[in-house]
Amino acid sequence: MQFTIQATDPESKARTGVLSTDHGLIETPIFMPVGTAGTVKAVHQRELVEDVRAEIILGNTYHLYLRPGLSVLEKAGGLHRFNGWNRPILTDSGGYQVYSLSNTRKIKEDGVTFKSHIDGSKHIFTPEGVMDIQRTIGADIMMAFDECTPYPCEYGYARTSMEMTHRWLTRCIERFDSTPAKYGYQQTLFPIVQGSTYKDLRQQSAEFVAEQQREGNAIGGLAVGEPAEEMYKTIELVNAILPSDKPRYLMGVGTPENILEAIALGVDMFDCVMPTRNARHGVLFTTQGIINIKNERWKDDFSPIDEELGGYASTFYSKAYLRHLMRSEEILGAQIASLQNLTFYLWLVKQARQQIIGGNFAKWKGAMTKKLMQRL
């Protein structure tokens, strides 16, 4: 996997680049729609490609391992063949999902035991095991097995957890480097920086991760409820240590404001459940600001959802109609709202790329953030 930087912003750490994988090219900065059970909720593949203009999507090791399970995925020839997405896929290693979904997890040196949130069956995720699972899913980019510490987190716990994450990373690398890709195309492994919000731990973790010299690096342990200022300080600190010629992936972030700020700090890749989760509650991100479509004020507003955004759903359907669908709890409402928010997030990072190339990203960021975050 190759990463080529194309343009850098003179007044910030922002940069544009191209990530080339065996399933095609990804232009960065990029937003990656999150799928769970092998689909981005309520969105067709054609819509992801043609309307959202998604270049890479995220799969979910925890979910896919439990359902449909590895034998189905293996017989299908991997997730790309199973869900028909023939562009790049990134999968998380499952540790975070166990932490956020299964309340019966136990963390030991060997790995994490948990009960399935679906049928209560017992399982264990180990560094070696989740490498084999991601090999079977066939993700182009696989994530190392880590522990994402909660916020706030005691210094002592953050340190012992980080040290275990580093031992798990070593085990992931050994397993990854000694097992072949299963479906004929290359896969790559990204390590993950932890250390909660402690300066010294974050420096240690960033140095340990940088030493592994992998093809890309991720910043974990954020977007777990910490204040935005803590997030930005941590990103700045870590990005000063991670190699600048490799892509930096900030896991789980965030609002449009968070994303523009993180791009200015040198982040290249983002994922967040916010666009699809907010959509299902009627909260829309638009080029004019944030709309709660269930609000009375849209009752007889027959203007398009987001004229300026372009894309099918945003221009074909009116605000009044989408409000009606959401209030009637029609599935079509969730589909249109998800399409709106995902198309917006891809539009936002595309605008950022153009501004970086134009050399005025830093100036543009401030005004754009103010406009996009206003509540209409």
Ligand SMILES: Nc1nc2c(CCc3ccccc3)c3nc[nH]c3cc2c(=O)[nH]1
């Ligand atoms: N492995 C890992 N994942 C995280 C995610 C899920 C991102 C994800 C990737 C791929 C698919 C779904 C979700 C986080 N989401 C918010 N904060 C997060 C932190 C971490 C983290 O520290 N480690």
